[in-house]
Every structure is written in structure tokens, then in C-alpha cells.
Amino acid sequence: MLEAGRLLLLVGGGKMGEALLVGWLRHGLAPEAVLVVEPDAARRQALATTHAVRAVAAPEELPEAGTLGALVLAVKPQMxxxxxxxxxxxxxxxxxxxxxxxGKPIAYFERMLGQPLGVVRAMPNTPAAVGRGVTVLCANAAARKEQRALAERLMAAVGATYWIEDEELMHAVTAVSGGGPAYVFHLIEALAAAGTAAGLPEALAMALARGTVVGAGELARLSDESAAQLRINVTSPGGTTAEALKVLMAEDRGLIPLMVEAVAAAARRSRELA
Structure with missing residues (x-):
């Protein structure tokens, strides 16, 4: 994954940082090629013990620079x-x-680090924790071909990767795939609540909702058919599913206009926070 003799420095060992680390190790990165900076003592100890990597509390404890192949910043934006x-x-x-x-644009890192550097901004999502993430990447003009390739390898270790050239689109990416898992989790909550309202025991309604969303997602992932066709395949004309879809696909108050409004709100907030 890295050139021989080069190190990867991961700054931030939280949930996403650890998800990335697990993916890299699974794809062949040697533990001794990774250095982690994580200020939380319990997290630091867990990372070192579980993954056999060197984890330190502060950058002052790191070895001298000179062999750093990648600096991966998994720090909360406000930090x-x-x-x-x-x-x-x-x-x-x-x-x-x-x-x-x-929310941190490429120009921010160029300004803060103060030299011509290959910078890649990535927006993964939380299914990266189970190797099913979706990541969109955007590089600056200084990023070399091999640096872009390395960034893609690093993020592909936790799921699918896509590139954009216009960084402005990251606001929409944040709104769709960045926050998307939360929307899907809420769909599970909503479907379970509807099942309970229809008379099912609460635990059974949640099990059915969770299993249905998971199974449908896997079918969508593995199928060559479009999402629209997969929907049609489930829907018998005049049947029960068709009746439910009359509500969900209503032009004025259906799921599509609601989701358009939700994603627009998230993208707007992303721009405000940039």
C-alpha cells in the first residue's frame, strides 16, 4: 500500500480513524508502518493493543520526519x-x-501547512466501519498521480471510492452520502414505528424493519437492475405495496420531495460551516 520504508501517520484514533486503520491492515499494510497520534489514553491503549501499532499521545513523541508517505487527518473539524x-x-x-x-476545504490545508503539497480531501461515511463505506475524493493541483493513487488505495480499503474535480460538490456529497446513513437509520425507525402502529410487537417490528432495509440494500448492491426496476419488481399492480407507494411517491408530500428538501438543508448547512 505504501512504498517500502515509508510510514503512514494517522492523526486521530476515533471511530472513523480506527475503521480506516482496520481496513488498511486488512489490505496488507504492516502494523510497523503505521504511527497513530491519539490524545485519549484509553483509545490509545486500545489501538496499540488491538492492532499492534505504535500510538502516542502527542506529535512530540513521534520519530523524526523524513520517511512520511502519508499524513491522514482524522481529527474533528473543530479541533x-x-x-x-x-x-x-x-x-x-x-x-x-x-x-x-x-467542512475543511483543501485551501485550508494548503494555507496551514505552508508549502506546495499534494492534498486530497475525502468524505467517507460510517459504513466504513464494516467495509461498506462510500468515499468521495477531491485533490488539489499539486497532488501527483501517485499521491492520488495512494489516497484512493487508502480509502478503497473501507469501501467504494469516487472522484470529483469540483470541490464545491463536496457540500452535496456531505448531504447525500456523508449524512445518508443517518437517513437510512431513521427509515428503519420509521418503518418499525409504522409496524408497531399496525399492531406488531415492538421488537418484532424493529427486527422486520432492520432486516428488510439490510436485505434490500444488499440486493441493490448486488443487482444489475436499477433501483427503480427493483422497486417495480416488488410491486404487484393493485396490490398492497402499490397502495403504500401511492403515499410514498405522492408528488406534493412523498418521499422524493421530502428527501430533496432534507439534502438541500444539509448542503446549505455544510456551506455555512465551511
Whole structure:
């Protein structure tokens, strides 16, 4: 995954940081090629014990720079201003800077790190924790072909990857795939609540809702048919599903206009936070 003798420095060992680490190790990255900076003592100990990587509390404890192949920033956006300056002297022109911090544009890292660097901004989502993530990447002009390829390998270790050239689209990406898992989880909640309202025991309604969404998602992933065709396949004319879809597909108050409104709200908030 990395060139021989190069190291990967992961800053932030939270849920997403660990999900990435697990994916990298599963895809052949040697534990000794990874350094982790994680200030929380319990998280740090768990990462070191579980994954056999070197984890330190602060960048001052890291070895000298010079062999850093990638700096992966998995820090919460609100913590980035405080965390990033410590790494200015640790990156070289051929070091990939890969950020998964939502809302932080590429120009921010160029300005903060203060030298021409290959920077790739990535927006993964939480199913990365089970290897089913979706990540969209965007690179700056200074990113070399090999740096883009490395960024793609690193994010492909936790799921599907897609590239965009217009960074402005990251707001829409954040709204669709970044927050999308929450929308799906709420769909499970809603379907279970509807089942309970129809008379099912609460536990059974939740089991049916969860299993149905999981199964439908896997079918959508494996099928060559469009989502629309998969919907049609389930829907018998004049049947029970068709009756429910009359409600869900209503032009004025159906699921599509509601989702359009929801995604627009999320994209608008993403722009406000940038």
C-alpha cells in the first residue's frame, strides 16, 4: 500500500480513524508502518493493543520526519486549528496529506501547512466501519498521480471510492452520502414505528424493519437492475405495496420531495460551516 520504508501517520484514533486503520491492515499494510497520534489514553491503549501499532499521545513523541508517505487527518473539524500546526515540519513535498475532516476545504490545508503539497480531501461515511463505506475524493493541483493513487488505495480499503474535480460538490456529497446513513437509520425507525402502529410487537417490528432495509440494500448492491426496476419488481399492480407507494411517491408530500428538501438543508448547512 505504501512504498517500502515509508510510514503512514494517522492523526486521530476515533471511530472513523480506527475503521480506516482496520481496513488498511486488512489490505496488507504492516502494523510497523503505521504511527497513530491519539490524545485519549484509553483509545490509545486500545489501538496499540488491538492492532499492534505504535500510538502516542502527542506529535512530540513521534520519530523524526523524513520517511512520511502519508499524513491522514482524522481529527474533528473543530479541533483541526489546534492540531494541524504541529505537523508543518513533518511533511515533505512527496507526502500525501489526506483529510477526512468534514467542512475543511483543501485551501485550508494548503494555507496551514505552508508549502506546495499534494492534498486530497475525502468524505467517507460510517459504513466504513464494516467495509461498506462510500468515499468521495477531491485533490488539489499539486497532488501527483501517485499521491492520488495512494489516497484512493487508502480509502478503497473501507469501501467504494469516487472522484470529483469540483470541490464545491463536496457540500452535496456531505448531504447525500456523508449524512445518508443517518437517513437510512431513521427509515428503519420509521418503518418499525409504522409496524408497531399496525399492531406488531415492538421488537418484532424493529427486527422486520432492520432486516428488510439490510436485505434490500444488499440486493441493490448486488443487482444489475436499477433501483427503480427493483422497486417495480416488488410491486404487484393493485396490490398492497402499490397502495403504500401511492403515499410514498405522492408528488406534493412523498418521499422524493421530502428527501430533496432534507439534502438541500444539509448542503446549505455544510456551506455555512465551511
Amino acid at each position: 483541526m486549528d489546534r492540531a494541524l500546526p504541529a505537523y508543518v515540519g513533518r511533511v515533505a513535498p512527496d507526502t500525501l496529506v489526506l483529510s477526512i475532516a468534514a
